[in-house]
Amino acid sequence: MKLHHLLLVAVWLCISDLSSASERCDDWGVDTMKHKPVYNGELAKIRCPLFEAFVKYNYSTAHSSGLTLIWYWIGRGQDLEEPINFRLPDNHISKEKDTLWFRPALFNDTGNYTCMLRNTSYCSKVAFPLEVVNKDPGSCVSQAVKPEEVLMYLSYTNINLTCPDVEGFYPAHIKPKFHWYKAPSHPRSTFPGNSSSEPFCTLVDKFHERKAYGINLTFFIVRQTYYGDYTCIATYRENGRDFNLTRTFRVKVVAPPSSSTAPQITTPNNYVVYEYKPGADIILHCEVIFTFLKDSPQEVWWTIDGKNTDEITELKFNISQREAPLDIGSVLVVKTLFVSKVTEKDLKRNYTCFAHNNNGTTHMQAWVRMKVPVPRYTVELACGLGATILLVVILTVIYHAYWLEMVLFYRAHFGTDETILDGKEYDIYVSYARNAEEEEFVLLTLRGVLENEFGYKLCIFDRDSLPGGIVTDETLSFIQRSRRLLVVLSPNYVLQGTQALLELKAGLEDMASRGTIKVILVQYRAVKRSKVKELRQAKAALTVIKWKGEKSSYPRGRFWKRLLVEMPIKSRPKSVVKVDKSKSSLPSLKDV
DSSP states (O other): OHHHHHHHHHHHHHHHHHHHHHHTOEEEEEOOTTOOOEETTSOEEEEOTIIIIIOSOOHHHHHHTTOEEEEEEEETTOOSOEEOOTTOTTOOEEEETTEEEESSOOGGGOEEEEEEEEOSSOEEEEEEEEOEEOOOTTSSSOTTSOOEEEEEETTOEEEEEEOOSOTTSSOTTOOOEEEEEEESOSSOEEETTEEEEETTOEEOSSBTTEEEETTEEEEEEOOGGGOEEEEEEEEEEETTEEEEEEEEEEEEEEOOGGGOOSOEEEESOTTOEEEEOTTOOEEEEEEEEEOOOTTOOOEEEEEETTEEGGGOOOTTEEEEEEEEEOGGGOEEEEEEEEEOSOOTTGGGSOEEEEEEETTEEEEEEEEEEEOOOOOHHHHHHHHHHHHHHHHHHHHHHHHHHHHHHHHHHHHHHHOOOTTTTSOOSEEEEEEOOOSHHHHHIIIIIIHIIIIIITOOOEEOHHHHSOTTSOHHHHHHHHHHTEEEEEEEEOTTTTOTTOHHHHHHHHHHHHHHHTOOOEEEEEESSOOOOOOOHHHHHHHHHSOEEEOOGGGGOSTTSHHHHHHHHHSOOOOOOTTSOOOOTTOOSOOOGGGO
16 A cells, blocks of 8 residues: 555656646747748758757757757647657658758648757757648749849859758768759750659750859859749669759849949939929939949938938928839839928928948939919910911921922922923933833823823833934933933833933933933832942932822822922923813823
């Protein structure tokens, strides 16, 4: 009986000691400072945070002093903490000194892992979260894992990215293989451990100015377009099992230190004056560009009469700020000063914006003044000026729309007859390619309208030349006896060795040397490329009047008006029969 009582007392004392020890246990909560998700199926480890920040011991000291390290965990969606059983034959979780290893981490391992250091008189514990995530569909990474940002200076050469936090995961005698990927990317590629195509991961292979060398990715030169996410995947085999380690960098290309400057205030400036009436609300923007400068402050503030707005307690003054990233690490900071219901006194204050970084401090005053009422005569002057401008615009539009009619009206009433005593026999010599289509155009259309409608005398070689003569001599004679050379341009016209080219060259030479004839270019068919030097020069110097088929056939249309402007001015004899203007058709073959 006495023995039974002694056993009960011993058990009670043990329970009492345990409960009192647990009550005295220092609980440091959940340490999330170094929390980072790990990928499902990849190697992971948790080092007990107690030895890094919360207790004065390291693991060896604690172990030699009789303290025991115990691991517990609470799974996702669970309420009760339970110890980890490391002795299960298929357990993928093991502990080595102060480190908990997952070979590999599985999706169901997500939870909080608590390491407790204790003996009969001391207890301290802290939890560390483990989040196991799957890679995004069609990608070698997950958006849930925030990449480590790396700054690279623009135009620097031979810069290495080293795959981080992989050493110590595999034995020293094992040399893993490293594969580097660029993400996001539109081309598809594959990566170790996944045979499917990857739309967001491109294997770094034969990249311009970038090459992978094992654990390092080398940038031979850093360019702005090389920003983005770079992922390294280390693959190795241990004890007959394959393991992967995935790490991601976010490369940010910034300006080198040599190009950094003091803050640049773009607004306000000395060219803009802000005018307000008393009672209005003032809104002043201070826009500052900060070039990239590592570990440098980017401070912007307003002063009113030399006093910082932070020191002003009046409710009428309010400050807001926004930032916008620019190229190569520069930042635009906009500090807005709002003043409600300004008085005349407020409009006489000094409003100055300041900006500061490690390169210096700059400032710029916003020129604010009271808006002066506009005098009445100023309004009248403005109205008169506006009416004048409007009239000029209207006349300009009318001129551009009816300039042909105006020129023809002036020629008809005030122009001097060019045919008096000039010794010329013909008004127009027509040069064209000798084929059936263009001959019909010349004889039916040009001749019919210009001779019958407008009373000009045309010289057409095939019609007016006498048989048996020398073509060259007669051609030059006709051109010298004509006031105008009308050239009908077409692809057939520019064929080498034709009479048409002889006529063109003779007319251009006469116009350039003696000025007794003027050349008119009519485009019957478009000539895209011409090897004739004289024709290219003529098209560049002279106006080309384009024939647009049926649209140009009406004798009172724009084509004929433009052609008439180039024709010689002459008094029309009364004997010329006028064609009925209501008829839009051209002369028929019977009129030729």
